[in-house]
Structures are given as structure tokens and as C-alpha cells.
Amino acid sequence: MGPELHFxxxxxxxxxxxxxxxxxxxxxxxxxxxxxxAGGVRRRSLFGKISAA
Known part of the structure; x- marks a missing residue:
């Protein structure tokens, strides 16, 4: 391959x-x-909203 073609x-x-x-x-x-x-509102999963009782 010639230098011009390579270039x-x-x-x-x-x-x-x-x-x-x-x-x-x-x-x-x-x-x-x-x-x-989107207003910067992060959507959380269902499990993220449930608090441990």
C-alpha cells in the first residue's frame, strides 16, 4: 500500500x-x-417507598 493511499x-x-x-x-x-x-423528579421503586415497620 502506497503512502498516499495509507494517508x-x-x-x-x-x-x-x-x-x-x-x-x-x-x-x-x-x-x-x-x-x-422532567423536573428533576426521580422516580423511586415501590420498595423504596415502603418503610420497614
Missing amino acids: QMIINRSAELREQAADHRRAREVEKARKSQ
């Missing part, structure tokens, strides 16, 4: 990885926004 493959792969990272970052931001819109 082009590296450029393409790095662009793909940057795109994946951007998608992942956007997904985390959306999840964070959804959690903040």
Missing part, C-alpha cells in the same frame, strides 16, 4: 470517528435535556 485511509477513518463522536455527544445532550425537562 487517505487515515484521513477517512479519523473523519468517521469524529462523526461518531459528534453523534454520541448529541445523544448525551438530548438525554441530559430530557432529564432536566
